[in-house]
Amino acid sequence: MSTVPSPEPTPVVAPNGEPDTALAARLPELREEYAALQARGLKLDLTRGKPSAEQLDLAEPLLGLPGEGVHTDDSGTDVRNYGGLDGLPQLRRIFAELLGVPVEQLLAQGNASLTLMYDTVVQALLFGVPGGERPWSREEQVTFVCPVPGYDRHFAICEELGIRMVTVPMTPDGPDAEAVAALVADDPTIKGMWVVPTYANPDGSVVSEAVARRLVSMPTAAPDFRIFWDNAYAVHHLTEHETKSANAIDLAAEAGNPDRVLMYASTSKVSFAGSGVAFVASSPANVAWFRKHLAIRSIGPDKVNQLRHALFFRDADGVREHMRKHREILAPKFRAVVEILTERLGDASVATWNEPEGGYFVSVDVVPGTASRVVELAKAAGIALTPAGATFPYGKDPLDRNIRLAPSMPPLDEVRVAMDGVATCILLAAAEAAASS
Amino acid sequence: MSTVPSPEPTPVVAPNGEPDTALAARLPELREEYAALQARGLKLDLTRGKPSAEQLDLAEPLLGLPGEGVHTDDSGTDVRNYGGLDGLPQLRRIFAELLGVPVEQLLAQGNASLTLMYDTVVQALLFGVPGGERPWSREEQVTFVCPVPGYDRHFAICEELGIRMVTVPMTPDGPDAEAVAALVADDPTIKGMWVVPTYANPDGSVVSEAVARRLVSMPTAAPDFRIFWDNAYAVHHLTEHETKSANAIDLAAEAGNPDRVLMYASTSKVSFAGSGVAFVASSPANVAWFRKHLAIRSIGPDKVNQLRHALFFRDADGVREHMRKHREILAPKFRAVVEILTERLGDASVATWNEPEGGYFVSVDVVPGTASRVVELAKAAGIALTPAGATFPYGKDPLDRNIRLAPSMPPLDEVRVAMDGVATCILLAAAEAAASS
Ligand SMILES: Cc1ncc(COP(=O)(O)O)c(C=O)c1O
Ligand SMILES: Cc1ncc(COP(=O)(O)O)c(C=O)c1O
Numbered sequence: 001m002s003t004v005p006s007p008e009p010t011p012v013v014a015p016n017g018e019p020d021t022a023l024a025a026r027l028p029e030l031r032e033e034y035a036a037l038q039a040r041g042l043k044l045d046l047t048r049g050k051p052s053a054e055q056l057d058l059a060e061p062l063l064g065l066p067g068e069g070v071h072t073d074d075s076g077t078d079v080r081n082y083g084g085l086d087g088l089p090q091l092r093r094i095f096a097e098l099l100g101v102p103v104e105q106l107l108a109q110g111n112a113s114l115t116l117m118y119d120t121v122v123q124a125l126l127f128g129v130p131g132g133e134r135p136w137s138r139e140e141q142v143t144f145v146c147p148v149p150g151y152d153r154h155f156a157i158c159e160e161l162g163i164r165m166v167t168v169p170m171t172p173d174g175p176d177a178e179a180v181a182a183l184v185a186d187d188p189t190i191k192g193m194w195v196v197p198t199y200a201n202p203d204g205s206v207v208s209e210a211v212a213r214r215l216v217s218m219p220t221a222a223p224d225f226r227i228f229w230d231n232a233y234a235v236h237h238l239t240e241h242e243t244k245s246a247n248a249i250d251l252a253a254e255a256g257n258p259d260r261v262l263m264y265a266s267t268s269k270v271s272f273a274g275s276g277v278a279f280v281a282s283s284p285a286n287v288a289w290f291r292k293h294l295a296i297r298s299i300g301p302d303k304v305n306q307l308r309h310a311l312f313f314r315d316a317d318g319v320r321e322h323m324r325k326h327r328e329i330l331a332p333k334f335r336a337v338v339e340i341l342t343e344r345l346g347d348a349s350v351a352t353w354n355e356p357e358g359g360y361f362v363s364v365d366v367v368p369g370t371a372s373r374v375v376e377l378a379k380a381a382g383i384a385l386t387p388a389g390a391t392f393p394y395g396k397d398p399l400d401r402n403i404r405l406a407p408s409m410p411p412l413d414e415v416r417v418a419m420d421g422v423a424t425c426i427l428l429a430a431a432e433a434a435a436s437s
Numbered sequence: 438m439s440t441v442p443s444p445e446p447t448p449v450v451a452p453n454g455e456p457d458t459a460l461a462a463r464l465p466e467l468r469e470e471y472a473a474l475q476a477r478g479l480k481l482d483l484t485r486g487k488p489s490a491e492q493l494d495l496a497e498p499l500l501g502l503p504g505e506g507v508h509t510d511d512s513g514t515d516v517r518n519y520g521g522l523d524g525l526p527q528l529r530r531i532f533a534e535l536l537g538v539p540v541e542q543l544l545a546q547g548n549a550s551l552t553l554m555y556d557t558v559v560q561a562l563l564f565g566v567p568g569g570e571r572p573w574s575r576e577e578q579v580t581f582v583c584p585v586p587g588y589d590r591h592f593a594i595c596e597e598l599g600i601r602m603v604t605v606p607m608t609p610d611g612p613d614a615e616a617v618a619a620l621v622a623d624d625p626t627i628k629g630m631w632v633v634p635t636y637a638n639p640d641g642s643v644v645s646e647a648v649a650r651r652l653v654s655m656p657t658a659a660p661d662f663r664i665f666w667d668n669a670y671a672v673h674h675l676t677e678h679e680t681k682s683a684n685a686i687d688l689a690a691e692a693g694n695p696d697r698v699l700m701y702a703s704t705s706k707v708s709f710a711g712s713g714v715a716f717v718a719s720s721p722a723n724v725a726w727f728r729k730h731l732a733i734r735s736i737g738p739d740k741v742n743q744l745r746h747a748l749f750f751r752d753a754d755g756v757r758e759h760m761r762k763h764r765e766i767l768a769p770k771f772r773a774v775v776e777i778l779t780e781r782l783g784d785a786s787v788a789t790w791n792e793p794e795g796g797y798f799v800s801v802d803v804v805p806g807t808a809s810r811v812v813e814l815a816k817a818a819g820i821a822l823t824p825a826g827a828t829f830p831y832g833k834d835p836l837d838r839n840i841r842l843a844p845s846m847p848p849l850d851e852v853r854v855a856m857d858g859v860a861t862c863i864l865l866a867a868a869e870a871a872a873s874s
Contacts, residue, residue: 048519056517060505063741068501071493080493080709082485110547111739118734122559126598137574153733160733161563272517275741296590296597297555302548304500304712305742 023350024434026427034377034428037421042382044418049201049360049406051269051326058325059271065308073310079303085295087277088306095279097316098235099265100247106281107291109301113266113278117228118157120262120280123293124191124226125161130259130285132224136191145183145193147175149363149391149402151201154194154230158393164189165393170200172354174207177214188221192228198245199233199359202391202404206357212246217255227252229263233359235323236269238331241357242320249281258283262290267309269326269360270319277301277309333407333415337362340416344423350430362405363391370429371400377425383418460785461871463864471814471865474858479819481855486638486797486843488706488763495762496708502745510747516740522732524714525743532716534753535672536702537684543718544728546738550703550715554665555594557699557717560730561628561663562598567696567722569661573628582620582630584612586800586828586839588638591631591667595830601626602830607637609791611644614651625658629665635682636670636796639828639841643794649683654692664689666700670796672760673706675768678794679757686718695720699727704746706763706797707756714738714746770844770852774799777853781860787867799842800828807866808837814862820855 071080073090086092087108096103109116123129125137136142143164146155150170158165168179175195184190195215197207207215215227229248237243248261259282267276280290313319338355341364345351353364366374371388378385386404389397405422407415508517510527523529524545533540546553560566562574573579580601583592587607595602605616612632621627632652634644644652652664666685674680685698696719704713717727750756775792778801782788790801803811808825815822823841826834842859844852 050519053515053518056508056515059517060508063503063508064501064505066500068497071497071500078490078493080496080712081490082487082705082710084711112735114736115734122563126559126562153736156733160730268519272741273519274521274737275517275739293597296593297552298549299551299590300711302712302739302742304709305739 020349020430020434023348023431027431027435030424030428030431033424034381037424038381040382042417042421044382044410044414044421045384046405046407046410046415046418046422047384047386048409050409051273052329052409052411054329055326055408056272058322059312062271062308062312065311066304070307070311071304073303073307077303079307082299084300084303085291085298087301088303088310091277091306091310092279094310094313094316094319095265096281098319099231099263099279099281100244101249101263101281105249105284105287106279107287107294108306109278109280109294111274111276111278111302111305112268113230113232113264113280114153116278116280117154117230117264120228120290121157121161121163121192123290127293129224129226130289139189139191141189142191143187143189145175145180145190146393147194147200148393149202149397149404150194151196151230152390152395154228155393163192166190167393170203170205172205174200174205174211175215177211177218181214181218184218184220184222184225186221190220191222191224192226194228194230196230196232197248198231198243199236199356201232201359202361202402203363204354204356204359204361206243207246209246212248212251213255216248216252216257216260225260227261229261231263231265233269234265235319236326236360237323237358238327238334239357243357249283253283259286262286270323271309271312275305277306330408332412334362336412336415337405337407337419340419340423344420345426348427348430351426360406360408362407364403364405364426365401366403366426367430367433368399368401370426370433371397371403373429373432374403374422374425377428378422381421381425383421383425385422457786457867457871460787460864460868464868464872467861467865467868470861471818474861475818477819479854479858481819481847481851481858482821483842483844483847483852483855483859484821484823485846487846488710489766489846489848491766492763492845493709495759496749499708499745499749502748503741507744507748508741510740510744514740516744519736521737521740522728522735524738525740525747528714528743528747529716531747531750531753531756532702533718535756536668536700536716536718537681538686538700538718542686542721542724543716544724544731545743546715546717546731548711548713548715548739548742549705550667550669550701550717551590553715553717554591554667554701557665557727558594558598558600558629560727564730566661566663567726576626576628578626579628580624580626582612582617582627583830584631584637585830586639586834586841587631588633588667589827589832591665592830600629603627604830607640607642609642611637611642611648612652614648614655618651618655621655621657621659621662623658627657628659628661629663631665631667633667633669634685635668635680636673636793638669638796639798639839640800641791641793641796641798643680644683646683649685649688650692653685653689653694653697662697664698666698668700668702670706671702672756673763673797674760674795675764675771676794680794686720690720696723699723707760708746708749712742714743767845769849771799773849773852774842774844774856777856777860781857782863785864785867788863797843797845799844801840801842801863802838803840803863804867804870805836805838807863807870808834808840810866810869811840811859811862814865815859818858818862820858820862822859
C-alpha cells in the first residue's frame with residue numbers, strides 16, 4: 001500500500017531475496033539462447049487484450065441482424081427512431097439476469113463501458129453524487145484507491161481528471177480489503193475505488209464473497225465513497241467452473257450502503273470489441289442520478305444495435321452458450337502460456353504468475369527491477385509485450401516487476417513461440433541481474 | 438438582446454401594436470369553432486422533430502448491412518475489433534465532402550452529435566481549450582450567446598453545466614451578428630455561442646456568408662471563444678434549392694481565428710434517429726485537443742455501424758440522393774403547414790411564421806402573451822404542441838409568443854387536421870387577448 005509510486009530503483013535480487021549465483025552462472029548459455037531467438041526474426045504481439053478474428057467470427061450473424069423489415073422490439077417500439085434513454089428492455093432483461101441485478105436498475109447504453117465509467121466520474125466531479133455534500137471538483141483533493149496490478153485505462157481516467165491514486169495490492173481473492181478499509185476509514189479525500197471483480201485485469205483474481213462484503217460494509221471517512229465495480233469479464237470463463245462474482249449491489253444494500261457500488265459491463269468481448277453494448281447498474285438513487293444527467297447529453301442509445309444483440313443472444317443462456325465457444329478458442333492459448341512458463345521457469349524461481357480461470361490476461365511477476373529489461377529484450381527479439389509498468393498508476397511499477405501477457409489475439413502456435421521467447425527473456429534478464437548484484 | 442429572460446407579462450396586443458377590435462368581435466364565433474374542434478376528439482402530435490416511419494423505411498437496407506462475412510473496410514481493417522479512435526476513414530471521407538472539411542479534421546464517433554457537443558463543453562470546463570488560459574470551470578462565470586428562438590437541448594446543456602445564457606435574436610440570415618459582436622467584444626465571460634447554421638431549429642434560417650464571416654472574424658474579449666456550429670440539418674433540404682451553408686471552419690482560418698469554430702453533424706435524420714453516426718470537425722489544434730481527451734474515455738467508436746453507413750450510402754452523392762427521398766416525404770407536410778397557416782391566418786395579422794427550405798420545424802410567432810394559451814387550447818383539443826417557451830433558455834419566452842411546430846412525424850392528412858386546429862387555437866387566443874385588452 002503506497003501513494004504515488006516512487007521512481008527509485010529497488011534492489012535486484014531473486015524472489016527469495018538472496019543473490020542467485022546459480023542463475024548468474026547461466027548467463028553465457030542464456031545469452032546464446034537469446035541470440036538464437038533474435039536470429040529467428042520473429043514478429044509477434046502479446047500486447048493487446050483483443051479478441052482474435054476467430055472469436056469475432058462467432059458473432060458474425062450479428063452483421064446481418066436485425067435484418068430488413070425487422071425494426072421493432074418485442075414491445076412494438078420502432079428501434080429506428082429517437083428515444084428510450086434507458087436502453088432496450090428486451091436486451092436489458094438478458095443482461096440483468098447475467099449480472100444479477102433488477103432490470104430497472106440496469107441501463108443499456110453505447111459501445112463502451114469505459115465511456116460509462118469516465119462519464120460517471122465526470123458527473124461526480126461536476127455535480128456530486130447522491131449523499132455527497134458537494135461536487136467532487138469542489139473538494140481540495142479527490143483520491144481513488146487503485147488495486148495493483150490493475151487496468152491502465154482506469155488509472156488514465158484518474159490521471160486525466162486530476163484524481164490522486166493510492167495503491168493497494170491484489171490478492172487471489174481480489175483487492176486486499178483490510179488495506180482498503182484502513183485507507184478509507186481515515187482519509188475523507190478517498191471518494192472512489194476501482195475493482196475488476198471477476199477475472200481481474202491482469203491477475204485473473206475473483207473477488208470473494210468475504211472481500212466483497214468487507215468492501216461494501218467498511219466504514220468510510222467520505223460519506224459519498226463509490227466503488228467502480230467494473231465487471232468487464234463477468235461471463236468470460238476459461239474453465240468449466242463458471243465463477244459467479246459476488247453480487248456487490250445486493251450486498252451493499254444489505255450492508256446499509258445501497259449507493260456505494262456502480263457496476264459496469266459490456267459485450268465488447270462477447271460480441272464485437274467496440275461495436276457491442278455497454279451497461280451500468282446501481283442502486284435506484286444512483287441510477288436516477290446517472291440518468292438525470294445522461295438525459296442532457298443523449299436522446300437515447302443505439303437501440304438498433306441493442307435489438308441486434310437481443311435477437312442474436314435470445315436470452316441469458318444464449319450468452320452463456322456463446323461464451324463457451326469463446327472459451328474453446330481461448331482456453332488452449334491460456335493453457336499454452338501457463339504450460340510454457342511452468343516448463344521453462346518452474347524450477348528457476350525467477351517469476352511467479354497466475355493461472356487464470358477467466359478473463360484475458362496472465363500477470364507475471366519477474367525478478368524485481370527486471371520487468372522493463374524483459375520487455376526490452378522481447379522487443380529486440382520481435383515480441384511485443386505490454387510496456388512494463390502499464391498495470392500501475394502513471395505507468396510506473398515501483399518494483400519494476402509486473403508484466404501483463406495478453407495471449408488472446410495471436411493464433412495458438414504463435415502464442416507458443418512468443419511465450420517460449422518471453423521465458424528466455426525473463427531468464428536472461430534475471431541472470432543479468434543476478435550477475436550484477 | 439437580453440440576459441436571462443424575465444418572467445414579466447408583456448402587454449397583449451396585436452402585432453401592429455394596436456388593440457384589435459375586429460378580432461375581439463370574432464370571439465363568439467371562434468369559441469364555437471373551437472368547441473367543434475374539441476368535439477372531434479382528436480389525438481394528434483406536432484411536438485417531436487422525429488422522422489416518420491415512412492422516412493425511416495428509406496434506410497431499411499441498413500438493417501441487413503454490412504451482412505455476414507463483410508467485416509473489413511476498404512483498407513482491410515477488421516471493423517469488429519477495438520481501435521480506430523478517429524472513426525472509419527471510408528465513412529469520414531463521405532461526410533468530409535458533404536460538410537466541406539478535410540477528412541483529417543473530421544472525426545466520426547457515436548450515435549449522437551448532442552453527446553459530442555456536451556462532451557466538448559465538458560472538456561472545455563475541465564481542461565480548457567487551445568488558446569485558453571485556464572479550464573472554463575476556473576472562471577468566475579462562463580456565458581454562452583444563445584440565438585433565440587433556438588434548440589432547447591443546447592440551452593439545457595448550458596443550464597446543466599452552470600453556464601449563463603444571453604440571448605440574441607435570429608434573423609433570416611442567422612443570428613443577429615451585430616448584436617453578437619457587440620456582446621462578445623466587451624464581455625470576457627462569453628466563451629461560447631450556439632449556431633444552427635443550416636435550416637435552424639426552429640426558424641429555418643440559413644446563416645449567410647456575410648453573417649458567418651462576421652461571427653468568425655469579430656474581436657472577442659475572451660481569447661478562447663468558441664462557436665458551436667451545429668450543422669444538424671446540413672443536407673436536409675425541402676426544396677430543389679439545396680443551400681450550402683457557409684464554410685465556417687475555412688472562413689475562421691482565413692480570418693485568423695482558426696480555432697474558433699467546432700462543427701457538428703450526424704445522420705440522425707439521414708439514416709436512423711439515435712442509431713446513426715455523429716461527426717465533429719474543427720481546426721487541427723481543436724481536433725487534436727478533442728481527440729486527446731477522447732482517447733481517455735474511448736478505445737474507439739462503433740466501426741461496424743460506420744461501415745454499415747458507408748456501404749449503404751457509397752459516397753456523398755448517395756447521401757444527397759437519399760436526402761431527396763426524405764424531401765419527397767417531408768416537403769408536402771411542410772407545404773401543408775404553411776398553406777393552412779396562410780389560408781387561416783393570412784389576413785388576421787395574429788401570427789408570423791417562416792417558410793422553411795429545409796430542416797424539421799416551422800417557427801410561429803403568435804400574438805405576444807398568447808403562446809402558452811395556444812398550446813393549452815391545442816392540448817385540450819387533443820393536439821400536442823411543443824411547450825411554449827421551449828425555444829428559449831430555461832423554457833421561458835419573455836414575450837410568450839414563439840411556438841415550434843414539428844410536422845415530420847404524423848402522416849400528411851393528420852398534419853392538415855392538426856394545423857387547422859392549431860390555426861383555430863391561435864385565432865381564439867388572439868381574440869381572447871384582444872377582447873381583454
Ligand atoms: C477491466 C476492463 N474494463 C473495461 C474494459 C473496456 O471495456 P469496454 O470495451 O466496454 O469499454 C477492458 C478492456 O480491456 C478491461 O480490461
Ligand atoms: C439543432 C439540432 N442539433 C442536434 C440535434 C440532435 O442531433 P443528434 O441526434 O445527432 O444528437 C437536433 C435534433 O433535433 C437538432 O435539432
